[in-house]
Amino acid sequence: MASATQQQQHRRAMAVVLAVLLTAMPMRAASGGCEGDKFPAGRSYAHCAALPKLGARLHWTHDARTGSLSVAFVARPAGAGGAGWAAWAINPAGDGMKGAQALVAFRPSPAAPYAVNTYNITGYKPFGASSTAIAFRPTELAADDVAAAGEVRLYGKLQLAPGTEVVNHLWQVGSAVTAGAPAKHAFDKDNLEAKGKLALSGAALAPAPAPAAAGAGGSSAAKGSSAGGATTPSGAKPSPAKAAAAAPVLMLLALAVGFIATV
Structure with missing residues (x-):
């Protein structure tokens, strides 16, 4: 004893x-993760996920019956001192940039408040200063910044088809706004791999298998593609x-x- x-x-x-x-x-x-993000009064979300690239986080609430999807996307623009822009998008046609229906938060000029434009990305060309119509009706678009962290918070509501369960989503950051429009982003590995599948219910999705290596007769498109990982929401297996x-x-x-x- x-x-x-x-x-x-x-x-x-x-x-x-x-x-x-x-x-x-x-x-x-x-x-780490997304649980520590704070939002202004009146903004709360059922699910959140720390996205695997660019240090971004996504918060969302989805009503499967009506198709209403409310989101808050948090990311650090790539420019010095928080300059630049941040974007989140859904692509109903594939997992790449072409066809994406994007929400983009940026300051049109250094002294201006944040604005959110919508863009239907039909090809690899620069954004304009004005929004273009997207496939999902957007409402409640807004953005603000967290000055201490150098991050932007992008808010919005999209009307999806009722019963939608999984979407292809992409996210991106850029370093500059030129002539009132977001300038092109970098093409580093993390930028090119900032995409995945999102289960709107908040359930974890298994990562998609990497595409098989193309043989001698394989297509050049297969050789140049990269697989995006699935998003793991808060509460899923660590x-x-x-x-x-x-x-x-x-x-x-x-x-x-x-x-x-x-x-």
Whole structure:
């Protein structure tokens, strides 16, 4: 049996371990994912996901019966000091940029408030300064910024077909606005892979399998394509990276159990 002195030492050590746990766990929760995003009063969403590219997050609420989809997209524009633009889109025709129905948040001029334009992306050409009509009726379009984080929050509601369950979605950031219109974005790996499938119910989707390598007779389109990953919403099975991030907390828990067992 442990002496009174040993028990007192164990209790002190246990108090230290618990203090570290209480500090570490909220920090882990806030350091990644989408749950820490805050929105103005009156804006709340049923689901959220940390998107796998460009450090972006998506929050949404979907009414499957009516087809109404409310979204909040959060991303850091690529320009210095938060300059540039951020965009989120649904593509009903495929998983690439062509055919995407986009919402784009940007400042038309440096002193102007944020605006949200809609664009039906029919080809690889620059955006104009004015919106173009898109396939999904947009309402409640707005945007604001989180100055401390250099991020833009894009809000909107889209009218999808009732019963829609899964959509192809894309997201993007750019570094400049020229003549009142978003300028072209970079073509780095993360930019080209900023796409995936989104389950509107909030359920996790298995990543799509990578396309088979084209043989000697394969098409050039297959060789040039890249597979986008599925979006994992909040509450789904954690990724290996998140599991690794939680390892120190689990180790501390194991230490705590050990201390309790020896008291």
